[in-house]
Amino acid sequence: MSVLDTSSDNALAPRLTLEGPLVLQSGVSLSPVTIAYQTYGTLNAEKSNAILVCHALTGDQYVAGAHPVSGRDGWWHHVVGPGKVIDTDRYFVIGTNVLGGCMGSTGPKEINPETERPYGLLFPVITIRDMVQAQARLLDQLGIEKLFCVTGGSMGALQTLEWAHRFPERVTAAVPIAGSYRHSAQNIAFDEVGRQAIMADPEWRQGNYLEEGTVPTRGLAVARMAAHITYLSEPALQRKFGRRLQDRENLTYGFDADFQVESYLRHQGSTFVDRFDANSYLYISRAMDYFDLAEENGGNLADAFKDTPVRFCLISISSDWLFPTSESRAIVHALNANAAKVSFVEVESDKGHDAFLLDEPEFHDTLKGFLDGAARTVGLDDGAQGESA
Amino acid sequence: MTDTPSQLPAHDEASIRVDLQLVADQIKADSRVLDVGCGDGMLLAHLRDTKHVDGRGLELSMARVSSAVREGLAVIQGDLEADLKHYPADAFDYVILSQTLQATHNPKEVLEGLLRLGTHAVVSFPNFGHWKVRLALLLTGRMPSTPTLPESWYDTENIHLCTIKDFLSLVDELGVTIEAGFALDGNGQKRSYKATGWLANLFSEQALFVLRH
Numbered sequence: 001m002s003v004l005d006t007s008s009d010n011a012l013a014p015r016l017t018l019e020g021p022l023v024l025q026s027g028v029s030l031s032p033v034t035i036a037y038q039t040y041g042t043l044n045a046e047k048s049n050a051i052l053v054c055h056a057l058t059g060d061q062y063v064a065g066a067h068p069v070s071g072r073d074g075w076w077h078h079v080v081g082p083g084k085v086i087d088t089d090r091y092f093v094i095g096t097n098v099l100g101g102c103m104g105s106t107g108p109k110e111i112n113p114e115t116e117r118p119y120g121l122l123f124p125v126i127t128i129r130d131m132v133q134a135q136a137r138l139l140d141q142l143g144i145e146k147l148f149c150v151t152g153g154s155m156g157a158l159q160t161l162e163w164a165h166r167f168p169e170r171v172t173a174a175v176p177i178a179g180s181y182r183h184s185a186q187n188i189a190f191d192e193v194g195r196q197a198i199m200a201d202p203e204w205r206q207g208n209y210l211e212e213g214t215v216p217t218r219g220l221a222v223a224r225m226a227a228h229i230t231y232l233s234e235p236a237l238q239r240k241f242g243r244r245l246q247d248r249e250n251l252t253y254g255f256d257a258d259f260q261v262e263s264y265l266r267h268q269g270s271t272f273v274d275r276f277d278a279n280s281y282l283y284i285s286r287a288m289d290y291f292d293l294a295e296e297n298g299g300n301l302a303d304a305f306k307d308t309p310v311r312f313c314l315i316s317i318s319s320d321w322l323f324p325t326s327e328s329r330a331i332v333h334a335l336n337a338n339a340a341k342v343s344f345v346e347v348e349s350d351k352g353h354d355a356f357l358l359d360e361p362e363f364h365d366t367l368k369g370f371l372d373g374a375a376r377t378v379g380l381d382d383g384a385q386g387e388s389a
Numbered sequence: 390m391t392d393t394p395s396q397l398p399a400h401d402e403a404s405i406r407v408d409l410q411l412v413a414d415q416i417k418a419d420s421r422v423l424d425v426g427c428g429d430g431m432l433l434a435h436l437r438d439t440k441h442v443d444g445r446g447l448e449l450s451m452a453r454v455s456s457a458v459r460e461g462l463a464v465i466q467g468d469l470e471a472d473l474k475h476y477p478a479d480a481f482d483y484v485i486l487s488q489t490l491q492a493t494h495n496p497k498e499v500l501e502g503l504l505r506l507g508t509h510a511v512v513s514f515p516n517f518g519h520w521k522v523r524l525a526l527l528l529t530g531r532m533p534s535t536p537t538l539p540e541s542w543y544d545t546e547n548i549h550l551c552t553i554k555d556f557l558s559l560v561d562e563l564g565v566t567i568e569a570g571f572a573l574d575g576n577g578q579k580r581s582y583k584a585t586g587w588l589a590n591l592f593s594e595q596a597l598f599v600l601r602h
Contacts, residue, residue, distance in 0.1 A: 311463070313458065314465075329467075332465050332467070333472070333475040336465075336472070336475040336476050337475055337476070337477055338477070339421075339445075339476060339477055339480035339481070341443075341445070341463045342445075342463055342465055343457075343458040343462065343463050343464055343465060344454070344458075344464075344465035344466055344467075345451065345454055345455050345458050345466060346451055346466060348451065362455060365455070365459050366455055366458050366459060368459070369458055369459025369460060369461055370458055370459075370461065372461055373458075373460065373461015373462065374461065376461060377461075
């Protein structure tokens, strides 16, 4: 059973409805569009200390602090908070739930005003660009013209790059972490496995499960299990689980979760379905598949960042095989072709893609050093601390 | 990109190493600089803080890149022979290659590459024509090991060592202009290359040239 009843209460406030429709990349005009967001810290008088933190496929606006649905810490609590790398005593941090998400923003599980029923598959296919356009409109309405920084890992990195590409004048610094300028064939392949698992679940009901009172938990859990493997690394899995057995001395000669790694993945799957919507998973993973900044610029990625004034810091994880370092390096080369201000570090970690969510001192020091440097150059020094404290 | 030698003394705690200071002295304020093999970014930070230089750095060692980025510098991890080609022509006023030319696979192409990216190239290298090097080979019959070039032949990254004379002949072949040249003795004391003439090739442990295309 799902506890994902977020449409009718105020648990996910604040939310803001965009003025006027949002014209999507597909040409569809979507209205109304509501974006749920969270903020941390205080916007200074000059409105110059805002950092937009973009979430990954299954993340949300709860960057730090307790999550109202899961009760767990926000997904980037190691990084965002008072005195932390992204110091909320100094910066004003904004987290939004992406368009198409399931934590309060307009998405397939919200009510379609035309039918007064959940959108389901009537929700239009959205793209990373659409997500970013919605965020930009939200910031317009919040009166924030320019972001000191946009950052995020994984799909958050895709949004960060789209921000820097689409709105270079609105971004001082961009930090795409463990990301790419396009989804590779392997990325699309894994996403397709996830989508097929969801759609193969009879409880999915052609996407109408909310109306029919079912939940495709099995399919969504399998999607999560497959994806979760891609977020880790072979050495990390081996170290954490090896071939150790789960609560038993001997093999059972059956198909129970004999191995700890099986039990772990089942747990990952089953807790995920309590906090995520299956159709949202389809839509958001599709948005990632469609992302290709090079293709959008005539096949030349460098043209996506022509004469960019944005300061970039690219960070990759050495053991990440979902968004390997080579992808970040390709972006660095494209930025070099524009003689852009770019820093690039590959963080040594054997923990795989998800290392960006973990307590990784080298990664944190790099991010903090870059932000401090960028803050100095725009005159956003520690003096801002007094105003926002 | 190799370690820059640490044998040269610094003036005091507050300043940078004398060889780096000499490089810094060649750079005009407010210029655009690419430091190839920038290490932990000491020179770039110095140029940023004292000359308001808009700097970029390229460095092979990830640990040093990390320290540089932590200093707020625009430094990327990469290999100069693979990565310089991605930069556009004339993107910089100065491209610095400090104590690294001798460790590249194709020094000639590297020099040409530097002068494609920048109006000026500031290049320093250890002088293999120094008398201690010559004498060591003559007397011991083995590859010379000196304070400036301490590694054994089998573990040195310096695969294309040259003398000042060799370098000048290459520069001549490339048809580029030498704007300034300095010879450094073992204490890091500089002399104008022109002032010391041919003796520089015998008595200098290091050399630094500012080239212009």
